Amino acid sequence: NFLSQDHCEKFCSRILCSAGEPLKDSSGERNMECSPTGSSSSACPSTHSCESTGGSTTFGGLGLKGVCCPRPQYVCKLPREQGNCGTYSNRWWFNAKTGNCEEFIYSGCQGNANNFDSYKECQDYCRDARSEPQCIQGTALTDSNGNFIICGGSTAASTTCPANHYCYYDGTTYGCCPxxxxxxxxxxxxxxxxxxxxxxxxxxxxxxxxxxxxxxxxxxxxxxxATQQDCKDYCRVESCPDGGEVWKEPNGAARACTSNRQCPSTHYCTPVTTWTGTVYQTKSLCCPSKNFVCSQPRDVGVRCSSTRISRWYFNADSKTCTTFEYNGCEGNRNNFATQKACQNYCLSEACPPGTVVAKEADAGRLVSCSNPGGSGRVSGGCPEGYSCYSSPLLDQNVCCGASTELQSLCPTQSTPFISALSLQPMQCTPNVDGACPGNFFCWFSTASSSVNAFYCCRSPDSVDTGFCPPQLVPVPGEGGAQYRYCSPSAPANDAIQGCGPNRHCQFSTNLERYICCGLESDVRLPNVCPPQPANLVPVELAGNYRSCNPYARSGTPQSCPDNSACLYTGTENGFICCRVQLGGATEPKIL
CATH class of the missing domain: 4.10.410.10 (Pancreatic trypsin inhibitor Kunitz domain)
Incomplete structure (x- = not known):
């Protein structure tokens, strides 16, 4: 006499299995048969074992030799699930994170196999279960008994990882991941x-x-x-260095670029390697910034399969990663396979490609700093190998870079490309075009921490000067000034305190004030000033040409500042202010 059909089925299934229900076949109705001693035991997946139904068991007369029952390692990692009915009772479940059995309120139906009548039953069943390491992709390696192999810094470490696997710490547990x-x-x-x-x-x-x-x-x-984009991002198929798809024109062609100015304000120009079908081809294309990706709203996409997929997105309002049900197709890039990947990617929003945020080793909190733009030695709290950046998405300063351990994978004055999704150094195949993102080369590492011998290392082409963070240079100010000063709270298009598109307001430790910084290709506007007189360069205003009226009176908004003149460019820009470039061989008089 049972309260419901669900209660009856779950109770009688326990006669067959120690915990949980027998595995169903592809019909979803019948128990999958197996033989505990025969070769057909392989019919059970690794998460299940074949248990006999013969002998003294109640169901011995059904003719089944055995059924696939879940292993303790599988059952004990399942989350707590209350169910959706109204017949409440106290039950126990095993919390894999704490390693203890905990009481919860069960609704009487649905739920899962991690559901026990008593604390003792729970402890006896799950006492040897280990928490599953959460690999970035794939599952952690197990031994012949289905127990996860522990490696690395854990006191319970029993072995090192075999070939094609590396020791990964997910914040709770060490494991051997592919x-x-x-x-x-x-x-x-x-x-x-x-x-x-x-x-x-x-x-x-x-x-x-x-x-x-x-x-x-x-x-x-x-x-x-789970999705095509996950596959492209992980295996780098027509994918941007930090993941995502390149910007495409209405005709479907990828937009080529030479600087960020030729990309939408939400994207940046970077070398991308694609496979044409016969050869690899590397050219500069427009890739989405992490700020743009993580600022997009949740998009469930369109239904393209019979099942929905549990995914994660970054909620820019709460600044946390939240789960949602994805329909399987389309949607936007703010869509991650795991909470960990979502956090890794969006917390590194302010970091240049190939670098990630520093976190406190014990609590996993972001390391804060006080002077964006300084080097690792003077960045107000950043550890060695990191520099301080201002993160507009998080409304705080963060440390970006790579740990000294990871830097040891590359030659002196070079750093490895760190994936923003996995926080792992990017591996590569030597002598293969497109093996690494632009400005990185494939390097054979002899470091003791090396798992795969080849890693993508940055070309040592930048020096931290104490003015702008690595890879960035100062934006010149108006009237030939060496720096453009700014306010980190001002909008980018603010004519007085903004820096313009694709630039950052960073604190200079040498000047002890905020200045505008950007990639060298974006710092200076293309010179459209007339060729004569010589050495003329454009005057900038908030990252754009300063337009003018040649008939405007001096001191009015349409006039030019001192030491510059309103000249016709002969281009779509019309009249702009031009000045003599400082340091030129001659400084001719501008009429």
């Missing part, structure tokens, strides 16, 4: 049946494209992605 190079070299694997099949994506290393396949629901391998 490397990016290994994952993207694997053929797809349909996996073991444990319910209806679903459509997934895999990277085809032969065609260098992401393709779909039918996944049976369990096991398989790490070359298994």
């Amino acid at each position: 490397t990016q190079a290994y994952t993207c070299s694997l053929s797809y694997k349909a996996g073991a049946t444990c319910g209806p099949a679903v459509t997934r994506w895999y990277y085809d290393s032969t065609t260098r494209t992401c393709q779909t396949y039918s996944f049976n629901g369990c096991d398989g391998n790490s070359n298994n992605f």
